[in-house]
Amino acid sequence: MRKRRETLKDTEQEVRVFRNRSLLAALVVVLMTGGLVARLVYLQVVQHDIYITRSDKNRVRVEPLPPTRGLLLDRNGMLLAENRPTYNLTIVPERVDDLEETLGLLVDILGLPEDQARVFKERSRQRQRPFQPALLMSELNEKQIAKLAINRYRLPGIEVEAQLLRYYPDTDIMSHVIGYVGRINAEELASLDKGDYAGTHFIGKTGVEKEYEAVLHGEAGLRKVETNARGRVLRELGRTDPEPGKDIVLTIDKRLQKLAYQLLDGRRGSIVAIEPATGEILAMVSSPGFDSNLFVTGISYKDYRGLQNDPDLPLYNRAIRGQYPPASTVKPYMALAGLENGVITPKETVYDPGYYKLPGFERRYHNWLRWGHGRVDMHRAIVVSNDTYFYNLAHDLGIDRLAEFMHRFGFGEETSADVYGAASGLMPSSEWKRERHGQVWFPGETLSVGIGQGYWLATPLQMATAMSVLANRGEWVTPHLAKRVDGETITPPKLKEDIELSNERWWNLIDSALEDVMTGSEGTARRSGQDLAYRMAGKSGTAQVFTLSNDERYNAAELEERLHDHALFTAFAPIENPQIALAVIIENAGGGSSHAAPLARQILDAWLLPDDERLDEAGAATEEHEIHETE
Template identity: 70%
Template sequence: MRERRDTLKNPEQEQRIFRMRSLLAVLVVTVLTGLLTARLAYLQVVQHDMYSTRSESNRVRIEPLPPTRGLIYDRNGVLLAENRPTYNLMLVRERVEDLDATLELLVELLELSEEEVAAFHVRSRQRQRPFQPALLTSDLNEDQIARLAVNRHRLPGVEVEAQLLRYYPDAEIMAHALGYVGRINTDELKVLDPGRYAGTHFIGKTGIERFYEDALHGEAGLRKVEANARGRVLRELGRTAPVPGKNLTLTLDKSLQKLAYELLDGRRGSIVALVPQSGEILALASAPGFDSNQFVTGIDVASYRALQQNLDLPLFNRAIRGHYPPGSTIKPFLAMAGLAEGVITPDSPIYDPGYYQLPNDSRRYRNWLRWGHGRVDMERSIAVSNNTYYYTLAHDLGIDRLNENMRAFGFGRQVAHDVQGESAALMPSREWKRARFNQPWYPGETLSVGIGQGYWQVTPLQLASATATLANRGQWVKPRLARRIDDTPLPLELPHTLADIELSNTDWWDRIFKGMEKVISGNEGTARRMGVGLEYRMGGKSGTAQVFSLGQDQRYDADELEERLRDHALFMAFAPLDDPQIAVAVIVENAGGGSTHAAHLARAMTDAWLLEPEDSQLNLDALLEGEL
């Protein structure tokens, strides 16, 4: 019986097992406690600084403060570009747990169209600096803001931010002169100063906005804020105020710019007016225009495609990039070249039978008056716009001297100081033709250049600038759009201004001016109708530029041509003749003769600048009704 009890229960063995298990448990607890103590010591002591910083970063964050963009005024203090308050939707990707789910919720809440949704997704994934907010959309309405506020707990990393947004009160008439701002793209982000543009989402894209970006933008500031676990700002701990951009005062006159746009009356063309003595651009109109406000927040695809596909090219700045044959408007400049080179004198005549022929060439280069003007001297050649005189002069000068003298007036060059995107157009030469077509220069091409046709191309700004130089009697003043940056005037002497044109006989300027005055006030002047009732002395020159070349025996008939194949109408002028205050260049595409369809526009511009408003309005009404 005893042996059976021992087999069933062994107290000594159980006690031994218990002691071993207890010892093992104590050992495991001791080791684990030691590990936990060591880990706590490591976290609390060794890595104290790192986790303290992380904790502080979760509680305190640095936010950029974008600067207020400088305002733009015209010469009389009229506001041309302002900043209006708006609400933008911002997203910080690093604070968003599920980007796709967040975007889906935002699309649902904002009720976006398909195009807006596509742009929305692109912007959300655009390259951005770490923890910098990305601009998803601008100009939220009250309903959208309310829906976002109600669902804020579901949108970590998403904020509605109040900012100032660029706005152009006269967008259509000022679009080409001012340019516009737009969202900073990925390529621009790579080269911009990250400190200066922190928190900034817009940058000057074209025109004045782009050229004076550094002055208009300002300097970004910073603020240190305390936030709760959901990212809501609790209080501001400190701030470095942003430096606002500088205000810009332009040389443009809004009323004159508006008049130029209205005179074009929806037709394709350009009017440029400037002050000869200072180079201040008073009007830089290109028609048709477009609403530049669409580009600030991002134009939708359909609207942009409509602008691009419009045959009238509203996005194209004709004033500085339009290339046109100058036609007869360049005859006063060629006459000056002939005098300077000793090829002609003011009184040396030619006889015009209605055409010109090169030596040993049967082709006839015809005058616009087919039976000719008879005896023609320099002044009369300008007044009646005689082609034969300038065929002869161009042939005697040759393309090399002709090119050199015309480049002295700025043709074939960029002439302005701060006109972003200005084209140099084309002043042809032997070298240019050899490089372009691998062909020699032919004498007949010199004759075409002599009447402002052939390869010669000018911009309206170039023509106005050359007219101002002529009005200044050869003194070169570089055209400019900015008058002051804050209270600092733009210097009168600008870099890279062309050399003045000097003549051996200063009386020649007066002889050229007399010819130009006869264009308007003379009995034979091509634009004598516009001189009726003129209250000041004015010099000008009309031009008619062919869109395509006619054969030797062909006659131009506008009624038989499509509208876009008809001649361009041009006119250039300055006034008053004895003390020029304004120089104007007008180009109306496919309108016909310059004396008929462009001269009265130049007259309206000079009237508006030189006369009292009541008088200029009366003259304008009469001009538009065909009474003058």
């Protein structure tokens, strides 16, 4: 009986155990719930910004919106560079599982050469930041777009996007002055502002496009879009519109530029025309030109090699990079240097037997007219382009005084405001030769410089600039290409001081001599000066390509074409109120008065006369001299 009682349940004990266990379980539940709530609070509140950003990255992305590039127009509002719609092929490598496989598939679908996959791979790396599209190919045609659309499910990360592409309507005529845009390369990519150029694939490479890149480019915008799991855009959530680039009105006159290019007729040469009162460059032609549209989307290796190997060097901008002996076109400046330094007087004469000899030396420095011009004063020396007179003048001046005065006209310096890549030419001096060649200056070298030969080199832009300063009677106005930017008139800074002569009458003397070059009975360019409807000042020049020995005579018939002399001519008109100054150079053409002066006359007629008064291209202005005159 007692044993049975011992096996009975102790209800109180069991209740107590159950209660303790329940409390413990409840405490565990409360603690776990508290931990869970705390974690939820931490994730939802404390780290809300982090996780919402991660979440948005899965479905929302920010895409750059490239700005529309500014237009280029001529001074009359005629379009010189525009933007045309095109379709580009882009890739976002982060959205591609196997890049090489995708690029290979892309090449197969489009039917491109096998090595194009390598090109695509290189281009896929050329972008500013992750998840930004890289440009693979431009100007897709309709057939290519259709093929890509059909195979879109096989090409994750590949997109066809519409974009505006640069186009040049007058490509050959304007190729050097405007330049071109091209793909942004790796070197440029490293130095560009990644925010400003987000989504932009092209940048100015040469010419105005390069000089005014910051103005033409504009500012990039962005848009926020929602995408699905495959990265396809579902909807736009917001945007900041890009700011388009500013339009630029150039000083160039398209009509005059076209005429100048046609007059050169494919010959190697250049024509530069400037408005003296403002410094505005009216025309700046380098011939031959090239198709700048080829460079916009990436020129083919074959086409580029063809341009590089062309013996006429179409990629070479002769107007600003071509450095030529200015020849006899410098004689008006030489005369002013002699007057200003008191070395000559207007009436002082020199006898020319056909040559000049340095005192104490027997070597003869020949005049271009072998039998000489007899007795010449300053006026006649300029009109007939007498070399002997200017040999004597150069010797009396000395190279250093000569060089100092020529710098005042901009020779040996780059004096334009916004002409990208312009060369400075070379105005030699005794100090220059000592530093450059480690040698002293010889008197005979001064004589060569005195007629614009020897070490003296100048670009067509410099020769036109000097003639513009002469037309202005010493007043300096900086040559420039931009007339208005976004409607605001551009006034370039004055880069040189005005030339003030001790006697203002000397300007008149030079003008009179240059007018007689065109209209005088002995003027070297008198054929091109016939029936002038305005007063024109001009000076011809003939630059030697190689040096003749002392008694050797130049005979063009015995030389290959590229050894012939260069033909030069500089001019301005009208004399009383100059509206245009220019320089013409035709490589290996021969005499400047015979070949370059007629082109200058037609340019001046086109600019100064009404349409019905202009000389026809086949008219009197293009007639050659009955006797060949080298000057």
